[in-house]
Amino acid sequence: xxxxxIKSSSYLFPRPVVLIGAxxxxxxxxEPLAYVSSVEDKPPLISIASYETHFTNIGIKENGTxxxxxxxxxIIAGTDYCGIVSGKEVDKSKVFDIFYGELKxxxxxxxxxxxxxxKVIKTLAIxxxxxxxxxxxxxxxxxxxxxxEQEYLSEGAPDISKINTFTYAMKQYWxxxxxxxxxxxxxxxxxxx
Amino acid sequence: xxxxxIKSSSYLFPRPVVLIGAxxxxxxxxEPLAYVSSVEDKPPLISIASYETHFTNIGIKENGTxxxxxxxxxIIAGTDYCGIVSGKEVDKSKVFDIFYGELKxxxxxxxxxxxxxxKVIKTLAIxxxxxxxxxxxxxxxxxxxxxxEQEYLSEGAPDISKINTFTYAMKQYWxxxxxxxxxxxxxxxxxxx
Numbered sequence: 242x243x244x245x246x247i248k249s250s251s252y253l254f255p256r257p258v259v260l261i262g263a264x265x266x267x268x269x270x271x272e273p274l275a276y277v278s279s280v281e282d283k284p285p286l287i288s289i290a291s292y293e294t295h296f297t298n299i300g301i302k303e304n305g306t307x308x309x310x311x312x313x314x315x316i317i318a319g320t321d322y323c324g325i326v327s328g329k330e331v332d333k334s335k336v337f338d339i340f341y342g343e344l345k346x347x348x349x350x351x352x353x354x355x356x357x358x359x360k361v362i363k364t365l366a367i368x369x370x371x372x373x374x375x376x377x378x379x380x381x382x383x384x385x386x387x388x389x390e391q392e393y394l395s396e397g398a399p400d401i402s403k404i405n406t407f408t409y410a411m412k413q414y415w416x417x418x419x420x421x422x423x424x425x426x427x428x429x430x431x432x433x434x
Numbered sequence: 435x436x437x438x439x440i441k442s443s444s445y446l447f448p449r450p451v452v453l454i455g456a457x458x459x460x461x462x463x464x465e466p467l468a469y470v471s472s473v474e475d476k477p478p479l480i481s482i483a484s485y486e487t488h489f490t491n492i493g494i495k496e497n498g499t500x501x502x503x504x505x506x507x508x509i510i511a512g513t514d515y516c517g518i519v520s521g522k523e524v525d526k527s528k529v530f531d532i533f534y535g536e537l538k539x540x541x542x543x544x545x546x547x548x549x550x551x552x553k554v555i556k557t558l559a560i561x562x563x564x565x566x567x568x569x570x571x572x573x574x575x576x577x578x579x580x581x582x583e584q585e586y587l588s589e590g591a592p593d594i595s596k597i598n599t600f601t602y603a604m605k606q607y608w609x610x611x612x613x614x615x616x617x618x619x620x621x622x623x624x625x626x627x
Contacts, residue, residue, distance in 0.1 A: 417611050
């Protein structure tokens with residue numbers, strides 16, 4: 242078998258799907274995003290990369306806040322809809338029932354099983370490091386608060402087997418499959434004394 | 435139903451799992467990582483956040499290169515093993531058969547279905563933005579080359595249904611489930627004229 246050079250791309254399979262919430266001119270707006278990652282534990286930080294022309298970016302920069310909402314299958318159509326239409330043309334403030342937390346300007350989706358309320362602590366325009374004329378903006382947010390209903394928790398923490406969320410790859414959403422093996426355990430068989 | 439405040443954390447469900455490869459003193463080393471994300475498309479950029487005490491970080495900073503390897507179930511034990519033992523104590527250079535690309539210093543795993551060869555274009559110590567004494571380092575790498583064998587491709591691009599990779603959540607690895615719906619399609623039913 243031969244390794245082929247294929248088109249260079251930042252492939253990751255599969256990606257988590259979240260809805261980023263922000264207020265623009267005082268009105269909530271949401272965009273689905275898969276360019277997201279944890280970047281720190283103490284304090285808990287999350288990075289999101291959103292294209293600079295997106296409506297959401299205006300609100301994040303206006304308020305210095307955003308939310309990260311993990312969708313369930315129940316709101317998959319609403320999630321996808323928010324990726325089809327732009328807040329520049331369509332008012333997305335009524336797509337979901339929302340609530341606010343202590344930051345006041347990060348709208349969160351009531352029906353999403355998990356909501357993170359985030360305060361921006363660093364903004365990086367990717368074009369400033371690549372020299373490109375346009376590009377994504379990387380926002381690093383501190384998770385100031387996290388919210389979930391009791392039914393989605395096990396021992397106080399969100400339980401993926403209760404959340405019924407989905408992932409993204411190849412222009413499709415995918416179910417999360419079954420547990421396969423325990424981490425920091427399945428590899429022990431390769432240990433030698 | 436009531437939204438409870440739960441412990442603040444940068445929850446994302448589920449996370450992709452990759453093996454980050456780097457050379458330290460000329461020897462290949464690998465660490466499994468789930469704190470990864472795409473951050474740009476043109477050029478293709480990927481971010482990885484790795485704790486500053488990790489052995490891998492030394493190699494990334496030494497060479498300004500790293501690799502991102504997507505594992506299949508076939509190498510799940512080796513993937514996990516690399517997360518149990520540190521390269522500071524154990525030589526992990528023989529865990530996998532490896533190859534190098536044009537960057538010469540980013541070791542890639544032959545049995546991993548997908549390999550990204552990356553050149554660091556930006557390094558950010560998270561502690562510099564949080565004021566913490568210790569923390570993760572965020573490396574943003576340009577995907578200079580991507581490699582895959584023909585059997586994992588459909589129309590020249592990696593096909594998740596052929597790769598047989600897995601994800602991470604709650605100290606477990608999980609299978610990728612079945613396709614659920616098409617993106618930019620399932621939301622159309624919410625469109626109004």
